[in-house]
Amino acid sequence: RDLPEDEPPAVVTITGAAGNIGYASVFRIASGAMLGPRRRIALRLLEVPAAVRAAEGVAMELVDGAFELLDSVEVHDDPATAFTGANFALLIGARPRTQGMERADLLQANGGIFGPQGRALNDGAADDVRVVVVGNPANTNALIAMSHAPDIPPERFTALTRLDHNRALAQLAAKAGAPLAEVSRVSIWGNHSSTQYPDIFHARIGQLSGARLAEDRAWLTEEFIPTVAKRGAAIIEARGVSSAGSAASAAIDHIRDWALGHEWGENWTSVALPSPGAYGVPEGLVSSFPARSVGGEWRIVEGLELSSFSRARIDASVAELVAERDAVRALGLV
Ligand code: NAD
Numbered sequence: 447r448d449l450p451e452d453e454p455p456a457v458v459t460i461t462g463a464a465g466n467i468g469y470a471s472v473f474r475i476a477s478g479a480m481l482g483p484r485r486r487i488a489l490r491l492l493e494v495p496a497a498v499r500a501a502e503g504v505a506m507e508l509v510d511g512a513f514e515l516l517d518s519v520e521v522h523d524d525p526a527t528a529f530t531g532a533n534f535a536l537l538i539g540a541r542p543r544t545q546g547m548e549r550a551d552l553l554q555a556n557g558g559i560f561g562p563q564g565r566a567l568n569d570g571a572a573d574d575v576r577v578v579v580v581g582n583p584a585n586t587n588a589l590i591a592m593s594h595a596p597d598i599p600p601e602r603f604t605a606l607t608r609l610d611h612n613r614a615l616a617q618l619a620a621k622a623g624a625p626l627a628e629v630s631r632v633s634i635w636g637n638h639s640s641t642q643y644p645d646i647f648h649a650r651i652g653q654l655s656g657a658r659l660a661e662d663r664a665w666l667t668e669e670f671i672p673t674v675a676k677r678g679a680a681i682i683e684a685r686g687v688s689s690a691g692s693a694a695s696a697a698i699d700h701i702r703d704w705a706l707g708h709e710w711g712e713n714w715t716s717v718a719l720p721s722p723g724a725y726g727v728p729e730g731l732v733s734s735f736p737a738r739s740v741g742g743e744w745r746i747v748e749g750l751e752l753s754s755f756s757r758a759r760i761d762a763s764v765a766e767l768v769a770e771r772d773a774v775r776a777l778g779l780v
């Protein structure tokens with residue numbers, strides 16, 4: 447393969463690299479699924495000291511994969527060195543929610559992780575760094591990291607709601623008996639939690655409009671919305687641990703579209719990013735919006751009409767984000 451040797455490799459730092467999502471991500475990233483078939487990659491695996499040995503095992507397996515695009519792989523236990531020169535940071539490492547646990551319980555446990563990581567990104571990452579937070583509670587963890595990185599443009603901090611978006615696409619395709627490629631214009635609003643609002647009112651499923659499907663309010667409110675919003679819990683119930691393969695795949699989709707762009711046409715995806723005040727979401731809150739990447743930046747899709755049905759659900763999820771923000775503020779984390 448003719449690789450551009452003069453172009454420096456992209457430095458990709460993955461936290462929690464020895465965990466389930468980390469393990470499901472790194473081989474696909476090394477094979478080019480995230481940054482394309484011609485971009486060399488320098489992988490940095492950040493773990494807590496107790497999991498460094500496991501991360502070294504992952505690094506050995508990456509070497510054994512003989513990936514042509516993999517320029518180097520390093521294992522770190524210090525964010526300061528792990529993020530030096532990082533072009534992309536996937537903040538996955540966190541404490542996963544276990545059965546019966548609510549996200550609020552996770553705020554305190556995870557809050558302490560994302561402050562120091564935000565600071566390390568601020569001090570050492572490349573000027574063009576792009577960050578996606580996967581570790582839960584993802585939106586608020588992104589807010590914490592962003593608050594500790596005053597020199598990085600806030601819009602470079604995102605949280606993953608692409609998994610929710612992909613789940614919604616799959617449910618709609620199944621409902622309509624249509625191929626996934628025919629489903630477009632779905633939006634995830636708010637928090638990556640059970641309060642999220644998967645919005646189909648602007649969606650298209652082949653010739654069918656989402657608004658038409660939404661006329662079946664019983665299906666919408668009792669099947670579709672809860673199936674998507676509670677899918678994370680359903681996977682935990684079934685697997686005993688939280689989703690990993692689908693989460694890794696969504697994080698790769700998120701970075702790929704952000705960095706490489708996409709032929710959006712009239713379609714869009716969903717991204718949690720610091721609100722510029724759009725759609726009445728308080729400025730600075732990391733909330734999910736319909737968005738397209740254009741020239742390496744996320745742009746919120748503007749001008750969508752929201753019914754009172756949608757508005758109430760967006761407001762409820764945003765209220766949860768405000769409560770999370772207030773809680774981490776009280777803890778001195780933002
Ligand atoms: P896991 O427990 O298998 O792995 C987490 C890893 O992170 C562990 O190896 C742990 O040692 C490491 N870690 C913990 N603190 C760290 C730190 N400070 N620095 C570096 N590494 C650290 O968990 P998982 O299944 O991979 O899930 C990771 C997170 O992703 C969880 O918070 C989970 O709830 C979340 N998640 C988010 C989505 C989403 O769509 N946003 C989907 C699924 C899971």
Ligand code: LMR
Pocket residue numbers: 543582609677678679681688689693
């Ligand atoms: C998911 O969406 O699968 C994860 O965020 C796990 C969870 O806690 O719901």
